[in-house]
Amino acid sequence: MGLVRIEGFHVALPLKKAIKHASHQRTESESLIVRVTLDDGTVGFGEGVPRSYVTGETIETALDALESVDLARQVGAPASFESAVDRIASIRLPSIEDDPRGMFGNAARCAVELALLDAFGRRFGRSLSDAIRHLIAGRPYLRDRPGPVRYSGAITAEGARKERISAWKMRIYGFHQVKVKVGVSGQDDPTRLRQIRTILGNRTDLRIDANEAWSADELPERVAPLLDSKPSVLEQPVPHRDVERLADLRGRLGIPVMLDESLCGAPDGVRAIDAGLADLFNVRLSKCGGIAPTLRLIDLAFQHGLGVQLGCHPGESGILSAAGRHLASNLLGLRYLEGSYDRHVLAENLTAPDITFRYGGRAQPLPGPGLGVTVQDAPLERMTVARRELSP
Template sequence: MRIQSVTLKTIRVPLKKKIRHASHERTESENLVVKVTLASGSVGYGEGVPREYVTGETTETALATLSKVDAARLVESPGSLDDVIRRLEAWELPETLEDPRGMNGNAARCALELAILDAYCRHFDKSLGDVIHLSSLPHLRRHPKPQRVRYSGAITAESAKGEVISAWKMRLYGFAQVKIKVGVAGQDDPQRLVKLRKILGERIDVRLDANEAWHIDDLLEHVRPLREFQPSLLEQPVPHAEVGGLGELRKLLGVPVMLDESLCGYPDGTRAIRERITDFFNVRLSKCGGILPSLRLFSLAEEHGIKLHLGCHPGETAILSAAGRHLASNIANLKYVEGSYDRHVLAENLSVEDITFRYGGWARPLRGPGLGITVAPERLERMTVQSKEIGYD
């Protein structure tokens, strides 16, 4: 039951269209995929999405980080899935421990942790959802059994015509919640929201994501004209270096605040609570280090009355989509959920199954051992640009 080998791959995932927001734009996603093979023959897959402007990682640094990890020694020969979880709960990368924000290496950790959990869940004939229920964290609120998930829609900063088309799609597709990107240079957000809110109607919950676009000194000026469109929250309105100013200012905004780029590690979460700078945590698996560190942030939020949002990275393949589905199906009290955009965003995916959400954003829990999906090796090889295998005797 020991780990026999670990294969590290950097891949390029083609997107159907350009994704644009205030911090970045992309037409493809460069991701890290990890394959773990056990001596028993069980195979697991994990994925991380390194973003230099989020956690400071690139695929190169993530690959270098994992090249130094002795995965076989990390888990040794576990007698149960619970043994694996206890070892992974205690595992921290040196890069993460040395980082005051606890985020360096998070995408790398996510990819390896998920691959290990997928492999051992398959070996013990357990679902990844069982990991959530076996976690030792005290404040997690979990459903007794996996539930259906309802995902949010998203309107990125694109052409005026493209935004209108996207808004009509969101309405016709029956979404209850939609996120709109704001703060992109050269765009008039109040005018955009006049059109978009009219199309979406008053019943749809609309939230705004600024991706660090504004500065604390003029934040009120930017937010004031947007309040008439009844946004349910404002995500990451200022750069991380300025979030300390939200402690006092958010009381005047008239809109709840959510941290995203400023919530990458556990130290970020404890600071946000200590300084009272947020109403919501946006937890994303790759950004926050994987399943178990994300659960730790959920537990912290529940303990201190912070509301929960499960996010995703544009360009995630079915591996991270499936992991997010297990979290969303099993964790109670998630106010917003993003993910499983697969068929709508990716020109090609890694799984045999299509786990994209359906009408209204609804999706069923995943069944079967591990992630509950089948990775197609030929598709993985087609996207691979670099590969490294580490064997263990």
């Protein structure tokens, strides 16, 4: 039951419309898809979303990171599902261990970890939820059983008319939480937020995400006029190079601060706790290296009384959507949840069935072995830009 083959696919997923924020804009989403094959022929799929402006990775560096390590030796030939999960959770990539922030190679690790969990889950007839429950058995934030979840909506930086339409859609669709992108050059954020708040009403939890848009020196004056709209959280207001300044600024802003781009690996999490840089962590599977490293960051946050958002990568396929669903379905205490936007964002997906959230952002746990979704051959071939055979 060992690992005999690893294939990497550079995939370009078409978006329904451009995704724009202060750090980047894209009309398609590039993902690393990993397919693993076990010696009994069982196949599993995983996904990572390398972003050079987040973890420094590209598709090529992620593939190189996987090529540099003997994964077959690390995984071995586990005789049980629990043994397989423990070995997969312990996978180490030199590029991550050599990085002071513990992040260069996280997308690669996430992709291969999910692929292996999917494959061994199918081999033993167990789900990704079973793997998660095994890894955090006994934790106070583990649900008694996988349960339903509720996702939040997001309004990206667009023209005023489109943003008003998006806000009305969020209200009509019954979202209880909405995130708004701020900090894009040339936009009047105070006016935008007031208009969106008026449409959503006062009962909707409205949070804002600046995506590193502001310098530490200008941060207080940028935030002050936004507080009239009663945003609940400010996500990643400054570039990572300025993040240490939040230790002094955070208490003067009048709004809780969430880290995203400055929270990619375990060293980031420890530093944020020690220096008092944040009130909340935004963990994302690809950014943080997969299920096991993400759970460690969640554990760190909960131990120190911080809130947690389980985020997603805009444009991710149904593979990462499914992984996020399994994680969210088994956790208590998540403050915010993003993901499963699939058909609302992608013009075409890789997976079936469709697991896009329903009215109000509501969604159910996923049944079946492994990830609970199937990667379809035809879309995978159609969207593949390049592929590489990797040494197991």
